[in-house]
Amino acid sequence: MQERQKLESAINGYLKAKQDLEDSIELIELGEMEDDADVIKDAEDTLHALLKTISRQQIETMLSGEADGMDCYIEVHSGAGGTESQDWASMMLRMYTRWAEKAGFKVDVLEVTAGEEAGIKAATIMVKGENAYGWAKTESGVHRLVRISPFDSQARRHTSFSSVWVYPVIDDTIDIEINESDCRIDTYRASGAGGQHVNTTDSAVRITHHPTGIVVQCQNERSQHKNRAQAWDMLRARLYERELQIREDKASAEAASKTDIGWGHQIRSYVLQPYQLVKDLRTGVESTSPQDVLDGALTPYMEAALAQRAYGTEGEDQVEDLV
Incomplete structure (x- = not known):
């Protein structure tokens, strides 16, 4: 159906x-x-x-991949830099939430780890809607912010990094086998809003998958059992996304070697000072209105990245025409 x-x-x-x-x-x-x-x-x-x-x-029409039609998880993690990068991570969480809402998707906040002074260390949201993963999948990577720091008394310019990881929500038709002996399950007290119950019970759950090093955590429910079930679903989804990535890398090893995405290999730069510009370093798409982008205007960047994937590095003209 x-x-x-x-x-x-x-x-x-x-x-x-x-x-x-x-x-x-x-x-x-x-x-x-x-x-x-x-x-x-x-x-x-x-x-x-x-x-x-x-x-x-x-x-x-390019969203025809095996998992493109599925809902997705979006994880945001702050990089090195303490309060500055944690504030940047919270801005990114807001940006993706705004983008999803404007696109007509539903957003559920699954886990937020607050920073010491401001911002967040990490957060995970679930975006629900047709082709949610297909649209958001190209956002995985490192995002760089350059601005006058509001936390610097001398008003100096700072550069901050945050990483994004997008992976699909898989349904019951996809069987992912997980050996529970390969996993460590930790429970802890959730942070943030939620009332007295949240602050006095170990309802939050973290699962570490030792063979791959993947870590997932959930604290959005008051019940530890519900958080545990959600965390297992997230782990299955991460393992599935990992398998998809391995297949894609094998199918396009040459392209993958040219587009390595890792810490320090940012995919997009957001410059607020000394000038205003948001530029995607993969496709060249840029905007001189960073506030619009931070308010969720991400579709042009996603469209260009999808077109580039479809046409390859030889399709720059097609990418420009589409955008």
């Missing part, structure tokens, strides 16, 4: 765009015959809006 709904949505979107195009052309012809500038302007406005819709639909 999910596959059918997805196909129906794509077909209906195409048919509606086709009808809107034909109607707009007829209106323009009618407006020219009757010399009615208002009719022509309305039709042209419809065509401009239709162009954006078609561009988005064209990008969505």
Whole structure:
């Protein structure tokens, strides 16, 4: 049923765009015959809006990967730099939450580890909606912020780093075997809001998978059992995403060697001082309005990264045309 709904949505979107195009052309012809500038302007406005819709639909045709249609987890981790990078991590958490809400997705906060003075050390959210993982998957990597630090009494410019990890929420049709003897389960008291119960019981759960070094944690529920179940689901999803990444690297080893994403290999820079610019270092897409980007205007960056994946390094012209 999910596959059918997805196909129906794509077909209906195409048919509606086709009808809107034909109607707009007829209106323009009618407006020219009757010399009615208002009719022509309305039709042209419809065509401009239709162009954006078609561009988005064209990008969505690239979301045909094995896990692209699934919900996703987004993890944000602060880098070295203490309070400054922790504040940057909290800004990024807000940015992805705003992006998801604007895209019509539902957001559940699963875990937040607060910083000592401000910001967060780490956080995990679940984004629910059609193609959530397909859209967000290219955001994994290191993000750099340059700004005048609000925590520096001398108002000096600071550079901060935070990392993002995106992986799909897998359903029951995908079987991931996990040997429980390979895992360590820790319980601890949750931090942040939640009332007296949260602060007096060990309801939060952390699972460490020793063979891969993957660590997941959940504290959004009051019940330790519910948090434990959610943490196991997150671990299964991380292992599944890891397998997908291994397959992709094997299939495109040459491309993977050119796009290494690790600590110190940032994918995007956000500069607030001495000038204002957000630039993606993979695709070259940039914006001179960082506040809009920090308020969730990430779709152009995601579209360009998806197009680059689809067309490869030889498709820079196609990427530019799409964006």
